[in-house]
Amino acid sequence: MSNIRQLRDKTPESEKVTLNLGFVDLGRIDLLVHEGFYSNRSDFIRTAIRNQLDSHGEVVARSIERHTMELGLRDYGRVELEALRDAGEVLHVKVVGLARIASDVSPELARAAIGSITVLGALQASAEVRTALADRIH
Known part of the structure; x- marks a missing residue:
């Protein structure tokens, strides 16, 4: 009897996006994370993207x-x-x-x-x- 179980493939709920940022912008994001405005860089970037999409909603x-x-x-x-x-x-x-x-x-x-x-x-x-x-x- 085997203890190995086949796990179902999990369908990703999001798509990975890679972007390049300048050092100054990255530092400003890190500062906001350090100050507790965002939990991490990804949280900041997702929030910024959602805000831009909302501003162009119409x-x-x-x-x-x-x-x-x-x-x-x-x-x-x-x-x-x-x-x-x-x-x-x-x-x-x-x-x-x-x-x-x-x-x-x-x-x-x-x-x-x-x-x-x-x-x-x-x-x-x-x-x-x-x-x-x-x-x-x-």
Whole structure:
């Protein structure tokens, strides 16, 4: 009997972003962290980004409306894609946030049901589905 258990892959809830900052800006951030305004550098950077996004909220909302994009998390599952395929319809994915194609979606089903993918944020799909849709991902 083995004590080894298989853990399920945890889907990341965020995307890592790398940026370069000048030494003076970095020092100012460290000072604010040291003074207790923020718990760490990442806390400061996330707060700054959220504040900027909030200040441009109306522009983002109008752009999403204009492009008829969905905002937030959007999951695409096998049953939904099969229904579209069977109805002879083609899906054009437009998401601002995170688009996920379920692990039970085959590359063949993805190609039959998805005409194009535009994601401003992140797309999560199996490597096989990504390869099958490579020419449709913008």
